Amino acid sequence: MMWMCHSYHAVNQWDMRKRGTNLLDGGAFFYDTYETADGRYVAIGAIEPQFFTTLVEKAGLDSSRFNLKDQMQEQLWPELKQELAAVIRSKSRDEWCELLEGSEACFTPVLDAVEAPQHPHNQARHNYLDIDGYLQPAPAPRFSRTQSQVKHGLHQPGADNSSVLTSLGFSASDIAGLCESGIIKSRT
Numbered sequence: 001m002m003w004m005c006h007s008y009h010a011v012n013q014w015d016m017r018k019r020g021t022n023l024l025d026g027g028a029f030f031y032d033t034y035e036t037a038d039g040r041y042v043a044i045g046a047i048e049p050q051f052f053t054t055l056v057e058k059a060g061l062d063s064s065r066f067n068l069k070d071q072m073q074e075q076l077w078p079e080l081k082q083e084l085a086a087v088i089r090s091k092s093r094d095e096w097c098e099l100l101e102g103s104e105a106c107f108t109p110v111l112d113a114v115e116a117p118q119h120p121h122n123q124a125r126h127n128y129l130d131i132d133g134y135l136q137p138a139p140a141p142r143f144s145r146t147q148s149q150v151k152h153g154l155h156q157p158g159a160d161n162s163s164v165l166t167s168l169g170f171s172a173s174d175i176a177g178l179c180e181s182g183i184i185k186s187r188t
Helices: 003-010 049-059 074-088 093-100 120-124 161-167 172-180
Strands: 031-035 041-045 107-109 128-131 134-137
Touching: 031 074, 041 093, 049 093, 093 107, 161 172
Parallel strands: none
Antiparallel strands: 031 041, 041 107, 128 134
């Protein structure tokens, strides 16, 4: 998964020793997370020209400061990051969602674990499953020929000890000995 970072590093476009200074690690002002007026966060990843242009237009950014000519000028990134942060702090996360979601601005709200299952994007893709009353992320990745499945919901700790140990070749007397010694608890 790090091939791109290593490729950029090989051509002197990624400093492996300075985190937060590179294109995809929060160094670029157009590829980072920002705090909103209500203390929540949004993520922006407008690298490509058409996405960057959409972000500038829809967010009402000053196009003389935020322009394609200067987008990749690394020496400007810290200053432009501060300016963009100030703009993002001017609205709540939900206001930014209303303005930017569904556009080509490469924008997304940063959701907490309670919000994520309710987000329309995750609901449309069935990214969360309710199995036996236990809400959990759906298996990923998804393959067309090898369907993944969730076989059960939440089990009590130790409930599967005997079946797992049996499948690994432990005998009933071995398992009983582990229980008696307190190494495992019998929950069968």
